[in-house]
Amino acid sequence: MKFKIEISKDNIDSYSNYVTNKFKVKTETNTKVAWLGNMVWVFGILSLYSIYSFYDENCCSTFKELNIAILFMALTALTYWIWYKLYMKIYYNNQSLYDQISLGFWEIELDEEGLCEKNDSCEFHYKWKCFIGIEYDEKHCYLFIGSLRAVILPKNQLPDNCESFIKERLLKK
Numbered sequence: 001m002k003f004k005i006e007i008s009k010d011n012i013d014s015y016s017n018y019v020t021n022k023f024k025v026k027t028e029t030n031t032k033v034a035w036l037g038n039m040v041w042v043f044g045i046l047s048l049y050s051i052y053s054f055y056d057e058n059c060c061s062t063f064k065e066l067n068i069a070i071l072f073m074a075l076t077a078l079t080y081w082i083w084y085k086l087y088m089k090i091y092y093n094n095q096s097l098y099d100q101i102s103l104g105f106w107e108i109e110l111d112e113e114g115l116c117e118k119n120d121s122c123e124f125h126y127k128w129k130c131f132i133g134i135e136y137d138e139k140h141c142y143l144f145i146g147s148l149r150a151v152i153l154p155k156n157q158l159p160d161n162c163e164s165f166i167k168e169r170l171l172k173k
Contacts, residue, residue, distance in 0.1 A: 001110045001165060005157040007103050011140065015152050018137050036083035043079055047072035108153070110165055115143070117151060126151070128169045141166075 050069035109116040114127040126145065133144045141163060142150040153162075 001159065001162065002107065003157070003159050003162070004105055004107050005154055006105050007152060007154075009103065011152050011154055012103070014137065014140055015142065015150065018135075018140070018142065019148055019150075033083060033086045036079055036086065039079045040076060040083055043072055043076040047076050110162070110169075112169070114169075115151065128172070131170055134166060134170055 047069060050065065050072050054065045054069050104119060106117050106119050109118075114125060114130070116123065116125045118124070130145055131143050132146070135142045135144065135150075136155075139155055141153040141155055141158065143153065143166065144150045
């Protein structure tokens with residue numbers, strides 16, 4: 001069975017929202033990023049103050065003050081590293097979907113072996129055993145290859161018996 005679909009930015013937005021709601025990643029991660037961003041500033045200021053106290057001429061320098069300064073510098077570096085990883089996770093989830101997916105027309109071919117999707121620039125072949133599940137929202141059918149990776153099939157562009165054909169193949173695997 002061969003058919004063509006058109007993937008638009010709206011399809012990608014729907015998929016992104018679906019996955020975000022499924023894993024509830026967005027709000028929890030955004031909150032963590034905001035808190036960690038503030039903590040980076042707090043630890044940074046405390047480490048600068050500790051270094052200033054250690055080198056202040058009016059103060060008697062001790063190793064205790066040096067240890068506190070090093071501790072705050074380490075906490076600053078650690079919270080920055082964690083903040084950066086979470087920030088990049090949000091950036092990757094929200095922005096790079098558009099970079100990874102070719103918008104436009106795709107030709108989909110379904111047969112007993114699996115699914116093939118191709119356009120002018122690339123071609124992907126998936127055996128039925130590669131798919132871990134099929135999920136739906138109001139406008140799309142998502143054939144999941146991984147927990148966050150799926151083939152997006154707009155329901156209004158599918159042939160009549162396409163969904164039943166896919167379900168049968170996934171049950172046989």
